[in-house]
Amino acid sequence: MRKNPLPHLGPTRLVAVLAALGGAAAAAEPPVSGITVVPGTALPEASGRIDRGFCGHHEVAPQTSAGRMVAAAGWPVISEEPLGPLVAISFVAGFRSVTSGACVLTGGRIGVFDGVELLALVEATQPDSSGIGQLRRVGLGRLRLWNGEMLPQPVADITLDDGIPVIVAPARTDAFCDGTVTMPLIHGLNLSDARALLAAHGWEPDSRAQPSDPLAARLAARGFSGAEHCSGTGFGFCSLSFVQDKAVASVLTFGDVWRPAGPEVAGYDVTCANPFSQPR
Template identity: 35%
Template sequence: MPTFAAPAAQTSLRHAVLALSLAVSLPAVAQTTTAAPRVLSELKSIRVKATATLPKAGGSASDREDCPQRVIQPKSAGAKLVAAQGWAVMADVPLGPYRAVSFAGQMQAGTSGTCAATQGNIAVFSNDKLIALAYGKSADDTAIGNLVPLEGGTVRLWDGDIVPAPAGDLHVDADGTVRLTKMADEDTVCQGRAKLPNVYGMPIDKARKALAAKGWNPVRAKASGDPRQAMLFKHGIIETDDCSGTGMAYCSYSYAGPAGKLSLETAGEDDLPSVSGYSVKCR
């Protein structure tokens, strides 16, 4: 009997070692699996879902060859995957621990270098793994365009219209939820040293009052002889720097604030045109 005890013990030992090695290897396998986050859209025009599958491109390169200003070269692994599917990548930005990539299938050129984008989507990647997708109600709408990172980790979504407008804000909540919300009432700029109110779409006379309430004061511009500038001067908009006489009739304005300089832009031929964009240069 003793002569058979050693082989049996050796067999049991081999089984134990095999079981232990399997148990040790299981956590490593689990770590390679990216869990789908909770996703939520508070915007009626845009839906969002957790998914690991990219949609098929709805257009071709010829559909956007007249809009090179809207298309960027993909840099992240996720953006390269999107481009490989035949989509035009419009933005590739950080979103908390993730990467947000906006892309479109079709684009149509307009006047003054403008361009409308349709069949827009936002892909959220964890490294090179797709975890969520945001998309419009139909392939023909312009709900999704560019993405711009803001201070604090938020990403601002702009629509794909001829004159782009902010459509909402993309966040990653503390619990990991990927959430799309309406645009914030104000943004922090210059590393939190100043606040900028949401003046998009406001007529310039109302926008300048909202800006003044946050410490952004108009900087008087020099008269250039431009008739639109002269008209805006008559309305008391003394900070009007320059206006375009063609295309979308853009005008620019300058303000000085608590942490730097603000350049504002309006579009349209109204006597008091509405704000279409801004940029801040921090001190």
């Protein structure tokens, strides 16, 4: 496939990346199934006009030179985040609208850049799959990679090892509120197991939370305290609140509230007493 050449900036960090990723370590079994990182000196060529359909809200306006270059090459940019002194740009080949207004992102890749010099590409082993979607910052020099499914789940973290981008399994916990609280990785767990993990990390159901609808009341009556609201349509989302000190964790679940172990966790948000606190 023809590539889009990138500006040559001379023997910079790219030399070290090519040596590290092109060596014996690159032939080893990847630490995260289905995701690989390879040296990159040129962007893949976009397949042409991409129909955003009802999924255009997933695309962002690039704010970095690297992001603008990716967009100019015909790729929809989904996220751009700093990675130490570098920048990581996630971009996709296509969108697919599905039920309840959700979208599936396909053919995703991540370019790791030093300025506008492409150092590495993070790719799915099945190129047209939904294995790569959005990036989110979860700590200093660490990014969380989410898949492109209609209910995205975390699949890997990207970090730097001696300046080289590497893929590792998602951290089991993330720190919030200037490091005063930690959240365990609960995505995809049933609510019973997630609640036990939250308790082990100091979180308690918010005693002030009151169910606002019959489904949330059923969930609370089954012993899932903190239930506030449930949707009776679509994915059947429910929201529950947990507290620790002055921090509040809003946990979002999906699925049948009558499942023996409760619905499954789709995600969470943490609100700190200091609104400017960021994950560490």
